[in-house]
Amino acid sequence: MSSGLLGIGTSGLNAAQRALATTGHNIANINTDGYSRQRAQFATLPAQYSGSGYVGNGARVTTIERMYDEFIQGQLRTTTTTSNYFSTAHGFFSRVDNLLADPSAGLSPGLQNFFASVQQFGNDPTSSANRTVLISEAESLVDRFKFLNQNLRDQQAIVDGQIGTVVSEINSLTASIADLNMQIVNAQGRGQPPNDLLDQRDQLVLELSRFVDVSTVMQDDGSMSVFIGKGQAVVLGNRSTALDAVSSVPGMPLEIRYGTGSGSVDITRQMSGGTLGALLDVRTVLDETQNELGRVAVTMAIAFNNQHRLGLDLNGDLGGDFFTIADPEVLVGSGTVSDKPLVQFDQAGLAGLTANDYRLTFDGTAWQLSRQPGGASVNLPTPDADGWTRVDGLKIQLPVAPPTAVEGDNFLIRPTRGAAQGINVAITQPEKLAAATAIITTPDAGNTGNAQVQSLSAVDASAFSAWFNGASGDLVFEFDAGDFQEISTGVWRAERDGLEMILSGEPQAGDTFTVSKNDNFGVGDNRNALALSLVQSTNYLDSGRTSIEGAYNSLIGQVGTMTRQAEVAAKAQAQLLADAWAQRESISGVNLDEEAANLLRFQQAYQASAQIIAVTNTLFDTLIGVVRR
Numbered sequence: 001m002s003s004g005l006l007g008i009g010t011s012g013l014n015a016a017q018r019a020l021a022t023t024g025h026n027i028a029n030i031n032t033d034g035y036s037r038q039r040a041q042f043a044t045l046p047a048q049y050s051g052s053g054y055v056g057n058g059a060r061v062t063t064i065e066r067m068y069d070e071f072i073q074g075q076l077r078t079t080t081t082t083s084n085y086f087s088t089a090h091g092f093f094s095r096v097d098n099l100l101a102d103p104s105a106g107l108s109p110g111l112q113n114f115f116a117s118v119q120q121f122g123n124d125p126t127s128s129a130n131r132t133v134l135i136s137e138a139e140s141l142v143d144r145f146k147f148l149n150q151n152l153r154d155q156q157a158i159v160d161g162q163i164g165t166v167v168s169e170i171n172s173l174t175a176s177i178a179d180l181n182m183q184i185v186n187a188q189g190r191g192q193p194p195n196d197l198l199d200q201r202d203q204l205v206l207e208l209s210r211f212v213d214v215s216t217v218m219q220d221d222g223s224m225s226v227f228i229g230k231g232q233a234v235v236l237g238n239r240s241t242a243l244d245a246v247s248s249v250p251g252m253p254l255e256i257r258y259g260t261g262s263g264s265v266d267i268t269r270q271m272s273g274g275t276l277g278a279l280l281d282v283r284t285v286l287d288e289t290q291n292e293l294g295r296v297a298v299t300m301a302i303a304f305n306n307q308h309r310l311g312l313d314l315n316g317d318l319g320g321d322f323f324t325i326a327d328p329e330v331l332v333g334s335g336t337v338s339d340k341p342l343v344q345f346d347q348a349g350l351a352g353l354t355a356n357d358y359r360l361t362f363d364g365t366a367w368q369l370s371r372q373p374g375g376a377s378v379n380l381p382t383p384d385a386d387g388w389t390r391v392d393g394l395k396i397q398l399p400v401a402p403p404t405a406v407e408g409d410n411f412l413i414r415p416t417r418g419a420a421q422g423i424n425v426a427i428t429q430p431e432k433l434a435a436a437t438a439i440i441t442t443p444d445a446g447n448t449g450n451a452q453v454q455s456l457s458a459v460d461a462s463a464f465s466a467w468f469n470g471a472s473g474d475l476v477f478e479f480d481a482g483d484f485q486e487i488s489t490g491v492w493r494a495e496r497d498g499l500e501m502i503l504s505g506e507p508q509a510g511d512t513f514t515v516s517k518n519d520n521f522g523v524g525d526n527r528n529a530l531a532l533s534l535v536q537s538t539n540y541l542d543s544g545r546t547s548i549e550g551a552y553n554s555l556i557g558q559v560g561t562m563t564r565q566a567e568v569a570a571k572a573q574a575q576l577l578a579d580a581w582a583q584r585e586s587i588s589g590v591n592l593d594e595e596a597a598n599l600l601r602f603q604q605a606y607q608a609s610a611q612i613i614a615v616t617n618t619l620f621d622t623l624i625g626v627v628r629r
Contacts, residue, residue: 004048004055005619009612011058015042016606018061023598026590034203036588037067038195066195067588072580073202077209079580081273083573084210088278090566092155096289097563099151100556107296107552110144113137115536122529125435134433138322138425145297149420152290159283160254166211166276167245167256173208174226174240177201181223182238188222213273230270232258243267248334252412253283284373285562287417291355292555294416295541297423300548301325302347303535306457306500309464311434311528312518318465319434319528326422328394333410338362342397343413346390348459348500350540351487353393357414360396364407367398372412436525438468441501442514449479449508451492455538456501456515456531463498474516477501480509491544502544 019040029035043062047054100106117137121130180201187194201224208214208226217225219237226235234241244257244264256271257264271277301323308319328343341360345353357372369378369391380389380398388395394415399405427433441453458464467475475496477483483494484503492503499515518525539547546554 004057006613006616008056008058009609009616011045011060012609012612013606015040015059015061016602016609018064019602020599020606022064023595023602027592027595027599030590030592032199034199034206035590036195036199036202037590039065039067041065063192064195066193066198068198068202069584069587072584072587073206076577076580076584077206077214079573079577080206081209081213083570083577084274085278086566086570086573088275089282090563090570092159092278092282093285093559093563093566095155096152096286097556097559099148100289100559105144105147106556107144107148107293108549108556110141111300111536111549111552114141115533118529118533118536121433121435122526122533125433125526125529126523128430131430131433135425135427135430142323142423142425145293145420145423148293149290149418152286152293153421156253156283156286156290159279159286163254163256163276163279163283164245166279167243170208170211170228170234170276171240171242173204173211174234174242177204177208177224177226177235178238178240180204181235185221185223185238209274211274212271212276229267229272232267232270252331256280285559287357288355289555289559290420291357291414291416292551294419295353295355296548296552296555297420298325298345298416299350299353299540299551300535301423302345302350303457303538303540303548304532306347306459307455307528307532307535308434309458309461310438310456310531312436312438312525313434314431314523318438318468320432321426321461324422324424324426326418328413328415329418331412331414333412336409336411338399338405338409341399341411341413343415344395345415346388346393346395348495349390349393349395351393351493351543352391353415353541355416356392357412357417358392360398360411360413362399362405362407362409367405433529435529436523437518437527437531439499440516440518442516444512444514447508447511449506449511451479451503451505451507451511453513454491454502454504455534456499458498459495459500460498465498467497467499468517474514475499477513477515479507479511488543488545491539493544 019042022038022040026037040061041063042059045057045060047056049055103109114137117130117134121127121134124130180197184194184197184201187197205214205216205224205226208228212228215227215231217227219225221237223237224235225233225237227233232241234243241259244260245254246257247254248266255266256268256276258267259265268280271280302325305321305323308322311319313319325345328345330340330343332340354371358378359370359372359375361368361370367380369380370376371378378391380391383389383398387397389398390396394413396413399409439456441456443451443453477494477496479492483496484492484501484507485494487493490504490506492507494501494503501513501515503513536549537547539545539550541547541551
């Protein structure tokens with residue numbers, strides 16, 4: 001009886017000691033990130049049979065249980081990913097929104113001041129002060145374009161830098177997870193779960209979910225396989241696969257590549273969620289914003305130039321280009337051997353100009369054009385007599401087909417990406433400003449339609465100059481002669497001898513519009529100056545539906561909408577993340593009050609078990625005393 005009672009006391013003592021150690025471990029790790037509360041699980045030792053029945057032999061600790069819910073942990077990872085995505089996106093979107101909509105540094109006040117000076121110039125073209133102010137305001141507007149573009153480029157550099165940092169963080173985390181997998185597999189071979197190692201692994205996976213979408217699969221040996229993005233395996237057992245952030249073509253943004261060496265593949269488009277997904281989406285928005293800003297710059301420069309060419313300066317000469325604009329940027333694809341295509345803006349095709357980038361690819365037989373991003377195919381029309389293929393407001397001279405070009409040759413065309421940086425003022429002498437009109441447009445008195453000339457511009461300077469300085473007579477634009485094409489509802493376009501005429505309304509067959517040279521030139525003539533002021537409100541873009549200011553205001557609206565959506569989503573996700581943490585802490589978190597109560601309970605159990613041993617000792621001493629007698 002004594003030895004049985006001693007064993008029972010000893011088992012209780014050991015069990016209480018393990019429970020006290022577990023409680024102390026919980027208290028010590030209350031501030032450890034990712035730690036899950038542990039609990040000692042008790043069970044009775046096998047009973048011993050006697051004639052009077054089974055006699056108990058005490059208790060033991062069967063395992064140290066980790067208080068953990070896999071579903072709640074998965075929800076926490078998902079919410080962490082989404083919350084980090086929207087908080088990162090909102091931070092960048094708000095900076096871009098503040099930049100574009102700033103009442104002092106934004107483009108809108110610059111456009112307003114510039115066209116106000118154009119209006120003053122039109123009111124009194126004889127004033128040298130008005131002419132000087134116009135050139136000064138033009139230079140200020142150009143500086144504002146460059147300022148905005150540079151700020152967007154700076155944000156791009158920041159985003160690319162953070163992408164590189166995030167990729168390094170992901171690689172460090174996946175390598176640590178693979179190392180923990182090996183330790184866990186070895187530890188679980190001893191028959192008990194290594195709770196602290198499991199907590200460390202779960203915490204690393206949670207940290208990984210801050211950067212990118214994460215999914216996990218538990219393996220039979222206790223290891224965890226980790227997948228990111230659209231299913232890229234970054235951890236399999238004790239092996240991890242590193243990502244790489246590199247630029248395959250100089251001047252291009254960083255790509256996320258999976259694998260090593262020649263076997264690596266570009267998975268940039270497959271990354272989503274978390275900080276990395278947000279950075280990649282922000283980069284796309286910055287590209288689109290820079291492109292749209294460039295489109296506004298190109299449209300304003302070309303439209304103003306086209307109108308300025310229709311005027312006469314103080315010397316009686318035709319007006320020249322008021323602004324200069326850089327040609328579209330063309331980047332050569334990796335491995336391309338063919339000559340770079342010549343790409344220019346189609347000055348007569350502003351209505352078709354978009355903010356897209358384009359990929360020009362040779363398929364072995366012909367050149368194919370697609371919009372980027374997305375890859376939507378663009379039909380390439382037959383080149384004109386001069387060899388220009390005109391599409392989407394661009395003129396392209398395609399590289400020569402075989403044998404010069406080979407299959408796979410490709411070029412990235414970025415028409416408006418650097419346009420805001422490349423715009424400059426071409427006129428520095430006030431007397432070169434063309435205020436007087438060089439031509440007069442007269443609708444025929446017998447026209448039966450109600451169409452009016454919305455705009456007339458010189459889209460081909462050399463052709464217009466040749467007609468104006470030549471001996472030919474008037475130009476007659478006739479509606480039923482096939483001159484006009486409807487570019488949008490109620491808007492018609494025609495081009496002759498370098499002149500583009502836009503009509504609005506409903507012309508009828510036989511309606512004609514005559515263009516004549518201005519033979520009564522005078523220094524007070526302000527008709528072309530007044531026409532220049534109309535460039536601000538004329539709908540040049542989107543097939544004649546959008547003005548220059550309208551395009552910029554639309555850009556502000558789009559960025560503002562994205563910023564507001566990201567802000568609302570970030571606040572909502574932050575609350576959901578807090579709720580997820582609270583739910584996780586309700587199960588896995590350490591509660592000091594509860595642990596203090598457990599300390600007292602297990603201390604009393606330990607003392608009681610010690611008392612059993614003391615009683616056993618007394619009984620044994622009594623038995624020895626009886627035997628000695």
